[in-house]
Amino acid sequence: MTDDSEHRTSPELVADRRSVMLGISGFMAALAASDAAVAATPTRKIVDISVAIENDRPSDPPGLGPKVTYRGHKESAPGMAHFFPGLKPEDLPNGEGWAIEEVQLTTHNGTHLDAPYHYHSTMDNGKRALTIDEVPLEWCYRPGVKLDFRHLPDGHVVSAAEVEAELKRIGHELQPLDIVLVNTSAAAQYGTMAYLNSGCGMGREATLWLLERGVRVTGTDAWSWDVPFSFTAKRFEQTHDKSIIWEGHFAGIQIGYCHMEKLSNLDALPSTGFEVICMPVKIKGASAGWTRAVALVG
DSSP: OOOGGGGSOHHHHHHHHHHHHHHHHHHHHHHHHHHHHHHHSOOOEEEEOBOOOOTTOOOSSTTOSOEEEEEOHHHHHHHHHTTSTTOOGGGSGGGOOOOEEEEEOOTTSSSEEEOHHHHOSEETTTEEOOOGGGSOGGGGEEEEEEEEOTTSOTTOEEOHHHHHHHHHHHTOOOOTTOEEEEEOGGGGGTTSGGGGGOSOEEOHHHHHHHHTTTOOEEEESSSOSSOOHHHHHHHHHHHOOGGGTTHHHHGGGTSOOEEEESBOOGGGSOSSSEEEEOOOOOOTTOSEEEOOOEEEEO
């Protein structure tokens, strides 16, 4: 077999080589342009707005906190060897097996997303309330807006007028499905016994004002979306007004929605210009699911 180039004229070979070189040059130029575009793409900062599930850090009423039991590598080696007949623990690298943890907690420990079912068996004025596995995931990855209410006193019930005023201050017009995060003074007390009684809470009026404008996911860095129970208990003792009990939560009976509780690092977020991702763990028929909530800034 002969090389075809032997039967081709010199000008043809030159043209082919020139075409190859132009192709390579074009590819390299495109690659450089791609690298430049990547370098010029604004970097989005990920802000962790979740708390850790851990032992011995006050974050829930006494007796209701999480319990994590840690099983170390040496401790678990015999259990790991059991799966492989004839294997001895000392046959494993340095005699170490896997590390595992046993966790005892409720769906409302740690940073979590409450489903409408948590508040009542019905929502939207009579429809069956959604459980956490039924919550539309489209609700859980949306633009965020932060309301800074750290200046409000502990136990204060936020009104619709105060929400409107804060939105006006930051220059934001709510859009349907915006995720609204409430930054309270409670965050500074997280991990102490004072946390449960700290921060303001969102009243029924304020909650419905948000929901009527298409908001379906909200969140707070306090223990509850509502006012701390200790304040509501005192008011109820004085007035016997049952409408003040869990009023922000019970607003979900009229319009179904979700909210996150025990958020953190909200002070690190701008008022707007970020997105929130808060996909809940999928627990069949449950009232809530844990979430590693994050904000994408920029």
